Amino acid sequence: MALQIISVLLFTVFFSKALTLVCYNCLTLVPPGTCKQTANCSSNVGCNSITIYNGSNIGNNNWCANSSSCDNWSITLGRIRRSSLCCTSDLCNKATASDSENGLMCYTCNDIHCSNTQTQKCKGEENQCITTTVNVNNIISKGCASQNFCKNSTLWRNALLSSIVGNSILPNNVLLNNSQFQQLSMSSVSCCGANLCNNAPSMAQEAVLLLVPVLSSFLSI
Template sequence: MFLFTLVLGVLFLPEANNLKCYECLPAPSGICTEKTTECPSQDYRCLTATEVAFKGGAVLSALNFKRCTMPEQCVENSVNYGTYRVAKSSVCCNGDLCNAQMPKSKSTPNGKKCFTCEGGNCMKTLNCEGNESYCIKATKGKNVTLKGCASKLICSDQSAARVNQFSPEQISCCHGDYCNSTSRASTNLLLLLVPLLFSALFF
């Protein structure tokens, strides 16, 4: 009798439903046109994310997107070369259609200082922002092309390997203040390298 009751209980238990989330992919206009979608499994969460590129302190482009994602994709990252900075903010939530609001990126100085390049001068100080806890440089051969600040995920071994796989430029990071010293700058690859970095990491 107990076994019969147990079998009936299992049969008539309500099925656990997967989350329903808003979904949209970034369009060239930056506008996010929403639709709803059901996530593939109960492990997924609803994501909202924004990626903003700055040039000279002004917004150059902004991409917004929403989708189902795994929790480990809910991160905040940025890379900052002084004149150019790209920052991504994302938030995950666990409830049907809970990803309605876009996150706001934070950009306050954090006390970390790295070298950056202006023209041919690569000894200029850059005040890192947000979670930019590393100094970064991008090199081609022995010549440093870019210097600045970056967040931990961008400087992880796995992320750097992914970027280096797609580009002739080599990304390297260090942890101390002003640790990205030496060599000269060539800034003509900024507009190519920054989008490449984020495309390799997040799309």
Template sequence: MSSTTVVNVGGSGTKVKAKDCIADCVSGSMNIGVGKTSFACCNTDRCNFQDAPDPSIVPNGKMCYSCDDKSCSNILRCSGSEDRCFKASGTLGGQSTVVKGCVSKSICDAETSVRDIQEASCCSGNLCNGVQSVSQSFLFLCCSLLSFILLH
């Protein structure tokens, strides 16, 4: 598996690339507003020498809700292969958190579970992942994304 994540916080962007061996890998991308990740999978020895492509920024017409430190009513424009909206809730550092955004169907269809995620769901209509107010910090959202990526 190879992944490329672009995180934008406070107007500055950071790119993180990761490579690993994992049992259940799914190619596609995920976008939670403050961060966007693309995954590339392969199944031969040392096949992940190439980086996953930078996440696409070309809008595809799909719209989903995303969360920030104030609410989960932000409208996010999906791009590339992100054809589903998702909502995940769980516990991080003993505090309840909600993450929403855009995701590729292949990632929704994966049967991999992630530690500390109690509930995750995908849907296919525009803005189908609902509006809900939350009270977690921006840092929690970024940590949730990175935990999902690294533990996936």
């Protein structure tokens, strides 16, 4: 009987260890690939690596993430890029998303209402051009995003809004405290998969274009 109890205990110990996932765990930003701290995670999670690039500096967060929210995605808005890699083997979350250009080009904004745009080259899995509008001052942002980011609305709030605020797209006279930031929401998010497809003309621009042939006919009289 005692031998059976010992056998059950040993099986339980070894089985629970087999179900435990070991992930790198650095909750503050560190240079990519330098996280040394680890954590034992439960069986229903994945190892997550979040990479943040602000145009001059790049950093990583590494942690255990719930499997329902752990996903691979990437988004670039101007000079700000955020990407996530999720994996399910021990210490797999040291890698970062691909930084290689993939051939897609999208428009990005130079001001909060996107009246002035420029093009940017998309990287890695960013196979969609994205356009977003925030409910504060109707702030518009454009850039590159991965398809699964566009389809997963639960990612929009923290990743997208943090990118917008971090990209200094908010005007200087708009200062947000934590409570106000939590109230931010996306009025709209749209994605498309062709080169420079996220530059739909404004109503004013469309009106001007419609008037061109009319004005030409008058000038030709």
